[in-house]
Amino acid sequence: MKKIIQNLDKIFYPKSVAIIGATPTTNKVGNVISKNFIDGKFRGEIYLINPKYKKILGVPCYSDIGKVKGNVDCAIIATPSKTVASILDECIKKKVGGIVIVTSGFEEIGENDIAKYIREVALKNNTPIIGPNCLGVFNPYTKTDSMFLPMYKLERPKAGEISFVSQSGAVGSAVLDLAAYYGVGIAKFISYGNATVLDECDYLEYLGEDDDTEVILLYIEGVKDGKRLLEVMKRVNKKKPIIVLKGGKGAGGAAAAKSHTGNIAGSYTAYNAAFKQAKVVEADGINELFDIVKIFNQPRPKNNRVGIITNGGGLGIITADAVEQMDLKLADFSEDTKKKISEILPSYGNVGNPLDLVADSGVDAYKKAIDIFMAGDEIDILLIIVLMQTPPVDERIIHVLTKASDDRRKPIATISIGGTYTEAYRKILESNGVPSYNSPKAAVRAIKRLVTYSEYYEKLKKE
Amino acid sequence: MTIVDDFRILEKNGFELLPYFLAKNEKEAVAAAKKIKYPVVLKVVSSEIEHKTDVGGVKVGISNEDILRHSYQDIMKNTKGKKVDGILVQKMARKGVELIVGGKRDPQFGHMIVLGLGGIYVEIFKDVSARICPLGQNEIQEMISELKSHPIIDGARGRKPINKKAIIELVIKTCSFMEKENLGELDLNPVVCDDRGCDIVDARFSR
Secondary structure, eight states: OOHHHHTTHHHHSOSEEEEETOOSSTTSHHHHHHHHHHHTTOOSEEEEEOTTOSEETTEEEESSGGGOOSOOSEEEEOSOHHHHHHHHHHHHHTTOSEEEEOOOOSGGGTOHHHHHHHHHHHHHHTOOEEOSSSOEEEETTTTEEOOOSOTTTSOOOOEEEEEEEESOHHHHHHHHHHHHHTTOOEEEEEEOTTOSSSOHHHHHHHHHTOTTOSEEEEEESOOSOHHHHHHHHHHHHHHSOEEEEEOOOSOTTTTTOOSHHHHHOOHHHHHHHHHHHHTOEEOSSHHHHHHHHHHTTSOOOSSSEEEEEESOHHHHHHHHHHHHHTTOEEOOOOHHHHHHHHHHSOTTOOOOSSEEOOTTOOHHHHHHHHHHHHHOTTOOEEEEEOOTTSTTOOTHHHHHHHHHHHHOSSOEEEEOOOSHHHHHHHHHHHHTTOOEESSHHHHHHHHHHHHHHHHHHHHHHHO | OOHHHHHHHHHHTTOOOOOEEEESSHHHHHHHHHHHOSSEEEEEEOTTOSOTGGGTOEEEEEOSHHHHHHHHHHHHHHTTTSOOOEEEEEEOOOSSEEEEEEEEEETTTEEEEEEEEOSTTHHHHOOEEEEESSOOHHHHHHHHHHSTTHHHHTOOTTOOOOOHHHHHHHHHHHHHHHHHHTOSEEEEEEEEEOSSOEEEOOEEEEO
């Protein structure tokens, strides 16, 4: 890994941070970022920089970064674009470890000269620069947070093992907000904007080596070097799964084609081909991205045989249909499993897959059925449907499902469909790390992605 | 540049083509067919005609001289008013599954290959899979199994499966040809395949 990429550690694990363009004016970018660090319980040194003030938010303020006595690991620049070049020079002189430029007004409006200068300075000094024109970074482990969206508007997710690289700040923040809402943990978030110095490939490289990151999400609209993206995705995806969402799938470029091939294959065709070649998981939309992310915290299944547990016959059938449509298998129960199941069912119950516990079964029946499914070698994945509306299902179901999710012998997914009451339960399940879905199709699609990646991963291990 | 120039470049790059001859008149066509051996097909060669089939510029399954002469005159009649560079006499291809092997230079990813169900309806069915060059055998195998029509390739309805080795070799060859010549677009369509091999029936490319 290149030195400049390694140096991103200075941005994600800073002992000291300087916010250049800090301001007392509420809701201005420099104010929100300052609050992120001051109110967000950042444990290192915080240096606010603005020549107009002596103190901001009760913290001493410096006229320029050169006046700071101690080292600065991470500098966040939130000043107007025309000031950025000279501030960058001051940062380099101060020997800061890494820089985040959130300011916009560069390549995206044709200001290429200053962008070129930023690139040259960064590469010459091996100083990583994220942005410009971006939200920057968020690391819940170190409370490093350059996102200029106030915390009361965008709840910060808890610390976890999923890292998210996003070309778009808007998509990035929306996904992060949802992650916080559903209690999904994040390791690192990078909104990289114009990718002036470091691009998506560099961040994939970095996260591939990052111990806090187990799963990588990537949102891209366009890249400069597709060949390199393919090569880096291939390499990193072998270490940890990459889940990608591509924005802009229009038939760009196909209009001028002279051949059949040119007519069929637009620019998205190439991206899609590269995703397939790298064996990364491609999500179809933000919702699916989220559906997939949730299940990737589960252990990898050994095979594709699904065991369904339900307390509602109809939902079991719809889910079984989805399992078959997605080319997954409904597990055939062994004699041993059948015998164990018949012992827990009421006399009028039927042993089958889906296993219908019937509506008057309570939490105990779920617990026993889950234990049997976890033990049976013929079942690889547990898909548990819970109609929260039935009288015998009470809050203890949360504990049973959370325990099943923490069991780690096999992956589980849960489906619960309903209104306010059910959604409240789903939210608790999510924040306990239990993959919960409100539609059979969404759950089964996510399982399919996990199975496909696991098959690839198993194949790699054998090679 | 006519199709024959394209054919020559393909041959120079190791592609095996069906025997062909560009006839300037009926007499040349008769002589060529005799040499190539029946059955043959006739195709009009004209820069002014994009879809030869649509204007009645293609005659297939010609099994003797009589039919050949008739077909030749027919084509000339159908294409009256257009500038005709000649009539291509080509050995009739084997019967089999019609595939397309296509290539394209993508501004971000470089050369890529498209493989799928070929023929004149290729843009309607759009049953193709795509990959970025260079490609290995396993990746091409994956491209084939990704196609909706892969049961046809694997021998549906009592037919023998097509010769996968031949199609894999053709794709690999196409990849390196695209890269070596830095082509913008390429169609080998249709490529007719059976259990013994593949025939490239038509080809076009541009830089």
